[in-house]
Amino acid sequence: MPSGVHIHDVRGRLFEAAERVLLRDGPDALTSRAVTDEAHCAKGVLHRHFADFDAFLAELVQDRVRGVEGRTATLCAAAGTRDVVDNLADALDDLFDPVTVAVVALVTFRDGLRARLRAAGLTGIPLAAQGATMIAAYLAAEQAAGRLAGDADIDTLAPALVGAGHLLFADRSAAAPQADALRRMVTAVVAGALPAPRA
Template sequence: MPTGVHIHNVRGQLFEAAERVLLRDGPDALTSRAVTEEANCAKGVLHRHFTDFDAFLAELVLDRVRGVEEQTRALCAAAGTGSVVDNLADALQELFGPVTVAIVALITFRDGLRARLREAGLTGIPLAVQGAAMIAAYLTAERELGRLADDADIDTLAPTLVGAGHMLFADRAGAPPQIAAVRKMVATVVIGALRPPQP
């Protein structure tokens, strides 16, 4: 795209382009040039909106974090409905979509990005941390509704589910796991905390 042509929603288009490059070619291929070429825009567009490439990538991660926060609200609203195992399995399948798995790999790949994310107040492995907080909020809501035992150890269950979920989804080259495999893992982790359904 020639310089001077207005692009609507520049940030969104650049984020989508970065995600496509990341999914197709992996974290080592993600450069500012690759992103602007994928977005079909002039090279200077990215640097007019972001101080440098790591700042751009940090904003990409933060955009995904906001998505997890929205998912948390929807998951907590589902507390008390359906099956706890099904709700958790569906949430993990949504959380660990291909883009999230690729972004987690990118975070571990780029030291400069991790530094920017720490400056933004994100600790641990971003997206995994927010995913664990989402699962903990949902499990807390279910415990308050009586579908989890009063002594259910949510602080252990939530990161265990997210860690095991990430392991299931982490093979970027392979097909994602079947939902049945995700449900089996979830059921195995939470079985001791579930209360039997009331008649």
């Protein structure tokens, strides 16, 4: 695209382009040139809106983080409905969509990006950490509703579920895990925290 042509929603367009490159080619192929080529715009467009490429990537990650944080209220509203295991399995399946898995790999791959994210207050592994916070909030809501044992260790269960979930989804070259495999994992992690069925 020639320079001087106005592009609507530049940030959104560049983020979508970066996600496509990540999904198709992996984190080592993600460069400012690859993003702007994918977005069909001049390279200077990215640098007019972001201080440098790591600043762009940090904003991309933070945009995904806000999406996870926004889904927390929806998941917590599901407490007391359906089956706890089904709710958790669906939440993990939603959390570890292909873009999130690719972004987690990207964060691991780029030291400069991790430094930017730490400076922005994101500790741990971004997206996985927010996922654990989301799952913990849901488990607390189920505990308050009496569908999770009162002595259940939510602070251990939530990261265990997210960590095991990530392992199931982490191979970007393979198909997503089958629903029954995800449900079996969730059942194994939370079985001891679910109240015994009534006779």
